[in-house]
Amino acid sequence: MDRHTGHGRPTRSTRRTFLTASAAATAATVAATVAAGPAAAEEAVVPPGPGHPAKPQQPGRELTALLREVDRARIEATVRRLAAFGTRHTLSSQDDPVRGIGAARDWIYEQLSGYAAASGGRMTVELQSYVQQPATRIPTPTRITNVVATLRGDSSPNRVYVITGHYDSRATDVMDAVSDAPGADDDASGVAVVLELARVLATRRTEATIVLAAVAGEEQNLYGSTYLAKQLKAAGADVQGMFSNDIIGSSTADDGTRDPRSVRLFAEGVPTAETSSEASTRQSVGGENDSPSRQLARFVTDVADNGATGMRVRVIYRRDRYLRGSDHISFLREGWPAGRFTEPAEDFAHQHQDVRVVDGVQYGDLPEFCDFDYITRVARVNGATLWSLAQAPGTPKRVTVVTTNLTNDTTLRWQRGDEPDLAGYEVVWRETTAADWQKVLAVGDVTEVTIALSKDNVFFGVRAVDRDGQRSPVAFPKPGS
Template sequence: MAPDPGPSFPAPDKRRAPSAAEPFVPERKWLGALPDKFVATLVDLVSTQALRDDVTALATFHTRHTFSSQIAAAADHLVARFAAAGYPAASKVAWSRGGHTGENIVAIKAGSQPAGRVVVLCAHYDSRMQAPSDATARAPGADDNASGVAAMLEIARLLADLPVRDTMHFVAFSGEEQGLWGSTEYAAQLAAAGTAVHRLVNLDMIGFPPPDGSVTVERDLGNAVASNDADSVAFGAVMAQAAADYTNLPVRLGPIYSSDYMPFEARGWVTIGAFEGEGNPNYHNTSDDVGTVNFDYLTAVTRMTLATLLRLNLVAVGEASSGVDLYIRDSLADTGAQPSPVPHWTSPDIWVRNDASAADNPEDGHQPPINNQPNYLYARVRNRGTVAVPAGAARVRVHRCDPGTGMIWPRDFSPIGELVVTEDIPAGGAVRVGPFTWTPSIVDHECLLAIASAPGDSAFPDVYPGALNHGLLVHYDNNVGQRNVAPVLSVPGGKQEVTLWLRGGLAETSNVMTLDATALPADSTLDLRLSGRLTDGAAVAGFTLAGETARTRTLRLRGGQVGTLGQVRLDTAERAQLDLTVDFSTQAEHLRRYPIIFSQEQDGVASGKETIEITAVKEVADMFFGNPRTMEVHVVTCPWWPRISAANKAPFFALRDALARGYDGCAHCLPAANHG
């Protein structure tokens, strides 16, 4: 028996709504405390470039008219795009209506709840000119509706590996422009299979903002069935509030009309939509091309929609009601609020000790880790919730990251260890966890992450296995703490060399590198060798050019100074190596540790800061030598140096030491210390 086809609908016309949209006044506006860390982190991962690429690819088709010869190629393209987003089983679902056939593209994500009801995110992929039946005219349909399809693909990508409650259908409809044919048939197919639609979100024309920059959240107000109106209004309020919580979009509340939610509403299901509002002059015109799409606006609407679906369907959302809220401080000022204050890479709740014997007190604080020997890492986990976490329920994982990476989680991090918390974590209290044994093997800075989680308070990595910038993870999730450390040489000697890295992000970025050597003696020199490409067009301050080859440049900075390198372009996930050589010369104290601060900004936002402790070791060229026969002190560049026997070269690390022992400065090489 063929499924009930349901009612018929006219060709859609989005130029005039049946009633005016009204401004939405949010319950709250984001003022520093995020409603949900999972939602906040995930919406930040929406890629404007991915949206641009998908809109461009779809608008490149001469037309995507349902009756055209190119609609099949567009369908194949969408199947491939869903597969790339994590849905290899995405398929074409055929429909037939009014003597015409077409294909909807469907990708399904299974949920944890029993089968029988689904959440649908949909957008039509067909396009047209003014005449509904003109299948040959150029119809790029960038806003109508490549914008909606691109948003759906990006949301599907971000949800691919996340646990959801209800099974989700991502559906690209054809036949919309002829009278909602594809969506009408899909609604009939679901009903015939006994599948109920719990909630449906439709995206149609979301790339051309009105003058006030608002988005219209469309709700069911009347239409074929009245019993679903209240739930639609309530669901629309969730979407409107998501815009206030996670974007800067003003919201208007309007009615659903003339789009693919209508066949589902007619079956009594709860539907809403996102729509830019009336007024796009390019509607059903060849001028509806990529150049007319506002991709920042499209990104914001995509984030709003993703936040709505996460609030509805992500398993981990809503854990605040559990009463457990573990956190690891990112700074002394951190109280566990999300996002955490900047800087977030100096956690006082993560520290290293060089000794784990009974004689050592871990509460004595952080010690610089020592290279090539075991070090012992501790973390302090706090509970700002109202419910205690019993012993054995919480766990802490610690990871490290090599400096020569993009510091992308989890790709660039390796585990140090995991421990179960063996004592209660009382509400308002804290416990120390550790030690975790760790042997650094490079003389450089490293990034340490500690991640705490417990039933009722998952850490973001427990929920989302995908890649993201580690700074985003630490900033938004109070379960995660970060401390950057600088392992030191166990046997220092000679000039000190350190490898530094500028790290690209998840997209191309403009960077500023700062090297702060104000703590070093003025006669010290810091030579920074880097690719010449990095300095091309860069804004250089504080450095001088000390050397150049066909591929590299060496920039020199004096002790006591700060050098900056600005407007440095880095590609996605690029790692740019910088080789730093520090020569302390004569004024430095032998074996004293001097701090050098290396920091990076990406697109105006702090992305990393390392304090590197360098041990000053005097080389022969930096030392002073007293001649017991003449009671003069010399340096190796003295013209008399070759004539002095080795037996008459008593070494001193500092000139003052030689003078205190009765030596006088050589009139040739140390005239300032010569007293006749």
């Protein structure tokens, strides 16, 4: 183990640490305050060797208080107000003060600005606009405007986490900018989560930066989120996680069945942006189920699938649903980990339907078909995730597993993070057939470790831990020397 300075801060050593089963207990004492990791998978035998069974991270006092502040009444009021603009179609009026996307834009900006006023200058709000030239579903030059609230982190401001909801809506005909399109479920529900979390987070300090955005142009071709992602890329932001909240308003399927305690989280596997050779290399050493987005999804289940949120997070191993795509795809295209929250089963009879009454039955994406208790619980899932990400260290970088020698040991290396409260690192592993991390071993504040366990038989990962025991998402190692 590394020695510590007289001031109590660990030295930045790259000295190798050798761990065997008998040394596991000694290593664990370096991080005695660190809680265990994600829930162990039931479908596979827990691998042998050093370490302890992985367990979920329990919410602390600050997070518990934050989740209690999420207000169902405010969420319902937001959904109903957005639906009352009649239509929020991207091609609808931008200067009518009562109806259309411009009126909705201005109202969202006013709400976020009011929340930012209580932040002591830490939260800023902007109208992020550009003119989209004629393109798919955009017949004439059209101004696309995102409403973006940024809560700047105190110690790692360049590390960024993003959530979005899209405030544009549509009727059955995606080019119909005139008919009523209330868009309560799709996607006033997602915008309501963004606004409510902006309210509860504005008065709190975070280590990393959180971006809460209501984006436009989603129904036309993800235009707003594409622009937001490119602006963040141009600014050099280190986006380590993004979530789209899209269609999170109802727990009832079109056959009437209900699942009020589950939310789906779509997370892609091997990124489609990888070249064929990169994908082949990843799959040849394993890890096709270990993309950054999948690690982010595992983190969500670790911190938000619990009694504090009242929800079960059902991770879906896909980029998105068939024939559909949401704003997280814009961030995946930039190479960042991202996922999409959406309700457990959709009622297609009320999505993208013109408002009408047939045989006494009203159709359309109206607030009456939303479950506001459900949206509130999804907001808590987002809140638990954002808070836990922004208060923990960043995901370890440049993590490699040494593959130059034939050995039954495993050597891992990584780059040390620069967080001021960084305490050290944990190595996690699981059977190759298991979905979640099963064992965890605290290894201290080092950048290299050798473990008496074969890399041929299990999958390894590395995560950072701070002095309060808060953990980062896991980084999956690439083969190296």
